[in-house]
Amino acid sequence: METTHEVHEVKADKKKMNIKDKVMDIFSRYSMVIILIVLLIAFQVMTGGIFWRPLNVTNLVLQNSHILILAAGMLLVVLLGHVDLSVGSVMAFVGSIAGIMMVNNKMNPWVTIIACLAVGALIGAWQGFWVAHVGIPAFIVTLAGLLMFRGLTQVVLGGQSLAPFPKVFQKMATGYLPDIAGGEHLHYLTMIIGILLAAVLIYSQWRARQHHKSNLFEVESIYAFAFKAIFTGVIVIGVTYIFAAYSGYPVILIILGVIVAAYGFLTNKTVPGRQIYATGGNKKAAELSGIKTKKITFWVFVNMGVMAALAGLVLAARLNAATPQAGTSLELDAMAAVYFGGASTSGGIGTILGAIVGGLVMGVLNNGMSIMGVGVDWQQAIKGLILLLAVVLDVYNKRKKVA
């Protein structure tokens, strides 16, 4: 019910269209969101109501956080028309360094985290150098990286797992916000933050609307705006309530929230963000427009390295061990999430929200099918098929729009 309204209202600014065109347009724009919503409802029914329980929703976030972090970094790489196959191995490598530093040498977790992120940046710089400045295809460079860093992980760990990590470090991936008032059934701090967040979101939408108005642009009607505001509020507070009913916001959800906001801002509102899209859309035209495409490419890979390192740390913290096989084939999950979210394999098209929705679809599929007792073998087969179908649907919709 709410979703159809939301969509109607988004379209309100468009000039008159007939109903059929409108529906088609909505489908082509929001096909991934619609798939996610359908899945969320379907699994709730098929799991007999287990799916939406606070414990499960919290688990869903904890189990998929590292993939969402990877997807955010991968989005920029894919926007440039490249891929990064090495991120799974980089995760394991960074995890192993964290293990050596904290488990073997008892070093301070904060120092370790900063050192590990720096290692990720260095790896990214190494790969970015070959791709951007020497012009080696990213597929080759990062395929080499996949082999190299998996091998180096084995060297560093000597084939053994390292455990356990200090408590503070584990908190990063498995901890929750502390509570202030010690509610029995509800996490008050989480609720307060959720309500504040909703208020800030609605206020910033209002400000944007006023700003548009002062620039004499067309804005949506006050009713449409009110609806959007209420919708935002209900979703944010509703989801917050689910978390609050268990143990409150997980720490990793806050980290994810910050990452999504930062990437949304970067891709949407900044000059470097626009330059990334321009480089991916038409590199030669971008160069002739004065954009330093080599520099952009280099820094996107550095960024990917840092995000892979962060994902590696999160995974190590959640598993509470540095293992030689950590993160195997996660590069594929990250890329699947990005393509799932509507990004183009040839670059220039894609959004952070799409990538996150794509990552969530993957996560929801994993989680939902696990609850239903579907075996891992079948899970993988079904995920593969759904990925293909989703992208086919997307391509089909876009083609129809052009014709």
Next chain:
Amino acid sequence: MADYILEMKNIIKEFSGFRALDQVNLNIERGEIHGLCGENGAGKSTLMNVLSGLYPYGSYDGDIVYNGDICKFKDLGDSENKGIVIIHQELALSPYLSVKENIFLGNEQAKHGVIDWDLTEKKTTNLLKTVGLKLSPNTLISQIGVGQQQLVEIAKAFSKSVKLLILDEPTAALNEEESANLLDLIREFKKQGITSIIISHKLSEIVNVADRITIIRDGKTIETLDHEEISEDRIIRGMVGRELTNRFPDRHPKIGDVYFEVKDWQVHHPVDTNRVVDNVKDFNIKRGEIVGIAGLMGAGRTEFAMSIFGHSYGQEIQGTVYKNGQEISVKNVADAINNGLAYVSEDRKELGLDLLMDIRENTSVASLNKISKNGILDKDQEIKTAEKLNEKMSTKYTSIFQNVGSLSGGNQQKVVLAKWLMTEPDILFLDEPTRGIDVGAKYEIYTIIEEMAASGKSICIISSELPEIIGMCDRIYTMSNGKMTGEVVRKDANQETLMSLMTMEA
């Protein structure tokens, strides 16, 4: 009654409510060369796609009568079997296959699935002789120029025993000499009894070669002209539906002092370092002046402009660039833009625009610093600026958020011009500014260029069309083999003088 090889009767083709072709009639006599004229978007290509079966029977109304039979083509193969072959503007050759492999692609000379390469080579050699190409059948397509590729396409058509040859803008990417050769070849085919349809924006060629001309406007057949009626003015009148008295705006230049100057400019080939592509002693543009560079393809015109614009072409570039007497750096594109240079490339789709982006984003992409503070974009200002500039260019669009891929060639070029005007340049290089643009839109582009010069900017036009150079420029440099071979002022400029300077051994 004339002997028609092809009659297209009352063809109607609609795209989701939009009528692209409205009762079009086209009659082609056996053995003639027939010109098909019309502005961009008039429906020429749609009509040819209906004929070739790309839009299959049933997706349009009306009849195609070929050799007296009604045809119901389901796909391209059907029409090719009957001897109807279209050569499109964008060549469809595979770059890393050889000439012979391309010619017999999809039509391999094979027995039981095994290709007979000797037979293929023999047939290819004969076909190449027919089209006058002196090439080894084993040359890779990527190693030959566009002109020769065009001829390979024609040879390919001949391998399918063509009876009706359709050429869509065959000379768009060719220089004058190559174009002349191609037209001669088409006349030669006529003697062999092959019927041709030529679609072209270059009216002088059409006038030269066509026996009859059909003009299409807004999806309707306007008229068919017989040989004695054909003239450029007559065609233009039919195409735009009015008399176009002036093809170029009046020029009353206010020319100031030398503003932009390039000295001892030497550019080496990006791969072959020993090869000097450009070697220009002195080149200058005055304030408010429109300067032209005329030269055949391969003379080094584009390379010259691009090497000045942020060293975008070549390597080991030497020489100095002055603006207003001061030496300026053009080592990279950002420097060039900051120093007031702009370069509108000859290839809109490859180098000028990002077809995935909308009008607004394409307009602002070279001046993001003007609409941002501390790296954060002010999108409202971006929209306002883009709208203002495109209004000034009279770009036709429904929304500033419209994808540039959906615009016509003329409107795309206006977006490119808007993009460069946004950088507030002092010196503009315009490389083939009206390529592939129809007559009406050309005039608008000329007017814009004129206005930019009138506002004191220094402008350089590079063009393969001599009438354009002569009609627009105050002073013309001729270029051959990477060197300036002459400098001609407006009153002395005519096609013969320029041509002889352009073909001079330098």
